[in-house]
Amino acid sequence: MINKLLDNITKYEGTKFMKLAGEGMDDITPVSDLKSLEVPAIYVHVPFCHKLCPFCCFNRYLFKEDLARAYFLALKKELDMYAAKGFNFSDVYIGGGTPTILMDELESLIAYLRKLYDIKRVSVETTPPAMTQENIDRLKSSGVNRVSVGIQSFDDKVLEAMGRTITTGDDARQALIRSQGQFDTVNCDFIFNFPYQPIETFISDVKTFKELKIDQATFYPLMPSPRKKTAMEKKFAKVDFTREEKFYKILLDELKNDGYTVSTVWCFSRGDHMIDEYIVDSPDYVGAGAGSVGLVNGNFYVNAFAVENYIKKIDQDKFPIIRYRNLSEREHIYYYFLTKLFGMQVNKEQFKKDFGKNIDVRLFKELAAMKLYGLLTEDKENVWVTDKGMFSVSIMMRNFFASLNTLREHCINNKL
Ligand code: SF4
Structure with a gap:
């Protein structure tokens, strides 16, 4: 019952959160009004792929070399704009799309980031x-x-059913074997609760990950945008969210209970490793590149999605932001609370520092209800997610990302 309630609340809140301002006012640049900030993380998006996987909700386009090279140039100009405002970053997350699609451009981009900022860690x-x-x-x-x-x-x-023709299972295994041990962290991403995905194959995927002794795995629940959901249901069966818990239980049994560190409710590591979810450690983060999302000083914003539109705005020396939302205090606190729970704990002192109020007072009802159902526990310093609460947080986070995917779909379809 509590999961159903959290499901409904986060669907509603997520949809509201993603109603962004700026319709017809695409020269609004909320970031440029801000004072210089020491924001630790920057996400940089490279939206090109050799093939487009049908289930994928990210902002991605078929690779065209000329356009991609012009895009990398525009990216550097956007990074210049943040540097000119006094921003500095220690952690950079380069995602896509396929960031490695033009290795020379990626190398040059990383070198450029290092030139502009005091970069300490790079994830690709x-x-x-x-x-x-x-x-x-x-x-x-x-x-x-x-x-x-x-x-x-x-x-x-399963790969064939997903339309993921870029690789076979064996090629994926070999790629991981080659990579493991070559970096501080090797992570592999999996999906669960895809319409055609027997539970047994998922168990086998998790076991293979363990056998290969890869540092880390992140397991994303299916969180389709409305069109992708309809398309999947036409091709397969109804997307069945009631199966999700069975898949999730496998992660608890095979990984959490087998000594893996829970880095987020979706990410399990052998020991401590850098994670992809900068939203957990970095309450503020900048998003650069087409379709990127950022949150700076209470402004949640998205960049132009269409590559040509993105490049055009950069060439006009404008931040390429097309929509934003100045979060109310309540929205900001809810967002913060959710992302911290995603990372398994909320530090009470830090909450007070960030919002000037005690979490026990500000989120009294929420904490009381979640503790009553055994989803959270607390000590003097932290609020913790329990084993039982991990699946509940997974549902809440899935709804938040599904709302974001709906926004992405709207922006992509309208070539914003
Ligand atoms: S899943 Fe990855 S490779 Fe496939 S289209 Fe999406 S970003 Fe590209």
């Missing part, structure tokens, strides 16, 4: 075919600390 997303020995060496030479390889499943039938 990629695909199994890109993890050749040559590319591994080049990423290492660029000082990349963490690679995140999109696997989704090792099962060829």
Whole structure:
């Protein structure tokens, strides 16, 4: 019952949160009005892929070399704009799309980031075919600390059903074997609760990950945008969210109860490792590149999605922000609370520092209800997510990202 309630509340709140201002006012640049900030994290998006996987809700387009090279140039100009405002970043997360699609441009981008900012850690997303020995060496030479390889499943039938034709399960395995031990952290991404995905193959995927002794795995529940959901339901069966808990239980049994560190409710590591979810550690973060999302000083914003539109705005020396929302205090606190729960704990002192109020007072009802149902526990310093609460937080986070995917779909379809 409590999960149903949290499901409904977060669906409603997520939809409200994603109603952004700026319709017809695309020269609004809320970031430019801010004082210089020491924001630790920047996310940089590279929206090109060799093939487009049908289930994917990210902002991605078929690779065209000329356009991609013009895009990397525009990205550097956007980074200049943040540097000119006095921003500095220690952690950079380069995602996509496929950031490794043009290795020379990626190397040059990382070097440029280092020139502008005091970068300490670099994380790069990629695909199994890109993890050749040559590319591994080049990423290492660029000082990349963490690679995140999109696997989704090792099962060829599941991959085929997903339309993920860029790799086979065996190629994915070999790419991980080649990469493991070459970086501070190797992560692999999986999906669960895809309409055609037997529970048994998911168990086998988790076991293979363990056998390969990869540093880390992140398991994303299916969180389709409305169109993708309809398309999947036409092709397969109804998207069935009631199956989700069975999949999640496997993660608890096979990973949490087998000594893996819970880095987020979706991410399990052998020991301590850098994670992809900068939203957990960095309450403020900048999003650069087409379709990126940022949160700075209470402003949640998105960049232009269409690559041509993005480049055009940069060429006009404007921040490419097309929509934003100045969060109310309540929205900001809810967002903060959710992202911290996603990372398994909320530090009470830090909450007070960030919002000037005690969490026990500000979120009294929420904490009381979640503790009553055994989802949270607390000590003097922290509020903790319990084993039982992990699935509840997974539902809440899935709804938040599903709302974001709905916004993405709207922006992509309207070529914003
Ligand atoms: S899943 Fe990865 S490779 Fe496939 S389209 Fe999306 S970003 Fe590109």
